[in-house]
Amino acid sequence: MDMETALEINQVSKTFNNDRGGVHVLDHLNLTVQEGEFVSVIGPSGCGKSTLLKLIAGLDSDFHGQIAVGDQEVHGPSIDRGFIFQEHRLFPWMTVEKNIAGNLSLRDSEVRSKVNHYILLVNLTGFEKAYPRQLSGGMSQRVAIARALLRNPKVLLLDEPFGALDAFTRAHLQEALHDIWEKNKTTMVLVTHDIDESVYLSSKVVVMDAKPGRIKAVVPIDLPYPRARTSRAFQEFRTVILEHLDHKPGEPDDFSI
Amino acid sequence: MTTITLAENKEKTLKRKKRSWDRGLALFRALFLPVVALLAWEVLTRLEVLPSLLFSSPSLILSRTIELVSTGKLWEHMEISLFRALLGFLLGGGLGLAFGIIVGMNRKSEQYINPTFQMIRTIPLLAVTPLFILWFGFGELSKILLISLGSFFPLYMQAFLGVRNIDNKLFEVARIMEYTRLQQIVKLMIPSSLPNILLGIRLSLSVAWMCLVAAELLGADKGIGYMIQDARSFMQTDTVFVGIIIFALAGKLSDSFVRILEEKLLKWQDSFKA
Structure with missing residues (x-):
């Protein structure tokens, strides 16, 4: 049985125009993501990885080439493609449950039970009536994840979702995201600059090059879950990705200034 | 267990006493100047020393x-004044809110409408x-x-400002979640600009009271403003003061009402509370 294609990126190029002409951000990108896959996109800052995610989301439609989700070409934003931003972007005047419901009515019993289900899934039971200002960064990000998942997206796009969190919360949320992925089978595309994060979570890692943004390598991570970050195999994949990123092993891998 | 709860309870009552004492002190300080002046x-x-006929x-x-x-006279005047102020405020404030939001969310309507409104705004009402x-005679219509x-x-300006201050990032979220235009207005723009809208309501209300006085002083046969004007021509200084006090109280009460509304509606805000 063949896996279905969830996301198809075909010859996508993008140029940002400024006073001195244009900056070529993405150059003829091709990428296919199968249904249920977890794909990470990693690369130095300025490689266009976040731009790519915005194009997939439909937030920016000024590009060349085609992007299709399922058999639908992308023309604008839609609930088909959930988006988790680096900031939680919750509506501050709404409680947790209302944020998750959004434009759907909590009085609808179907919505109500779905909201309860996702609150349970992201482990926020007891915080239904809290306002965003009362939540920690990690909790807010989990609300944002529940809000996106409730709309049952075909693809969930994540733009450095844990970048602003401290190391402990980040590790914890990576685990939480992995659990959600296993339970929900949602196709996910994660943009990150954290190699550990990409190896820990992904079924494949896309390594990008900057100026212009190109795909340099696609590294399938065929390690069984749950993955131990300290295991030798894990470190080997880490090294492979580092080498693709044009770093010699042993050098600090903090290249995203 | 019980000793702990007892101790906790004691602490709680102490805290409550402290708080009510603080509140009493604040009230005393607020009343100090007015009482001395009176x-x-x-x-x-x-x-x-001051002639009582004038003062x-x-x-x-x-x-x-x-x-x-x-004698029921005061209520007679107040009734019609309240009616005028309320109707005028609802009409003007409602339109201000609607136009503020429309002009705020649409660049083209801003270019068409805003310059004209700003020009009219600078004309002194008097x-x-x-x-x-x-045009409208001495009747109710011209006053309202x-x-x-x-x-x-005030409501137009604040609603406009409120909509323009909304974080564009939240609009991106609304677009991804497929909010309709109406949902964007009701579930994003209005709640997000509520701090500005409520401030606009407060400012509009105080302007409404001022315009009420102006309208009633210029020509009316009833209303608090008329009562003041009428009393002045008979040198009834005390009645003039009664009218002034009524205006002060009405202004303060309507303002307090909106502030209570603010506290209720804006409890989600995480702002500085000195």
């Missing part, structure tokens, strides 16, 4: 108030009053329209 006024007029006195004003209330009387013109602008 006492001085009363003493100075009793000693005829009246707190006790005279009080007895006049009792008289006006018991300057257009003669025109209003010529004058009040609504005055209360239009």
Whole structure:
């Protein structure tokens, strides 16, 4: 049985125009993501990885080439493609449950039970009536994840979702995201600059090059879950990705200034 | 267990006592200046340092108030004044809110509408009053329209500002979640700009009271403003003061009402509370 294609990126190029002409951000990108896959996109800052995610989301439609989700070409934003931003972007005047419901009515019993289900899934039971200002960064990000998942997206796009969190919360949320992925089978595309994060979570890692943004390598991570970050195999994949990123092993891998 | 709860309870009651004491102290401080001023006024007029015919006195004003209330005259005037102020505010403020949101969310309508509104805004209201009387007569219509013109602008400006201050990032979220245009207005723009809108309501209300006085002083046969004007021509200074106090109270009460509304509606805000 063949896996279905969830996301198809075909010859996508993008140029940002400024006073001195244009900056070529993405150059003829091709990428296919199968249904249920977890794909990470990693690369130095300025490689266009976040731009790519915005194009997939439909937030920016000024590009060349085609992007299709399922058999639908992308023309604008839609609930088909959930988006988790680096900031939680919750509506501050709404409680947790209302944020998750959004434009759907909590009085609808179907919505109500779905909201309860996702609150349970992201482990926020007891915080239904809290306002965003009362939540920690990690909790807010989990609300944002529940809000996106409730709309049952075909693809969930994540733009450095844990970048602003401290190391402990980040590790914890990576685990939480992995659990959600296993339970929900949602196709996910994660943009990150954290190699550990990409190896820990992904079924494949896309390594990008900057100026212009190109795909340099696609590294399938065929390690069984749950993955131990300290295991030798894990470190080997880490090294492979580092080498693709044009770093010699042993050098600090903090290249995203 | 019980000792702990007892101790906790004791601490709680202590805290509560402390809080009510603080509140009492704040009230005392707020009342200090007005009470001293009233006492001085009363003493100075009793000693005829100030002529009581021109300056009246707190006790005279009080007895006049009792008289006006018991004869029902005061309520007669107040009824019509409240009606004018409320209707004018609802008309002007409502339109201001609607236009503020429309102009705020649409760049083209801003370019068409905003410059004209800003120009009209700078015209002193008293300057257009003669025109209003010529066009709409001395009846209710001219007064209500004058009040609504005055209360239009604060709400218009604040609603516009509120919509323009909304974080564009939240609009991106709304687009991804497929909010309709109406949902964007009701579930994003209005709640997000509510702090500005409520401030606009407060400003509009105070302008409405001011315009009410202007309208009633210029020509009316009923209303608090008329009562003041009428009393002045008979040198009834105490009645003039009663009218002034009514305006002060009405303004303060309507303002407090909106502030209570603010506390209820804006509890989600995480702002600095000194």
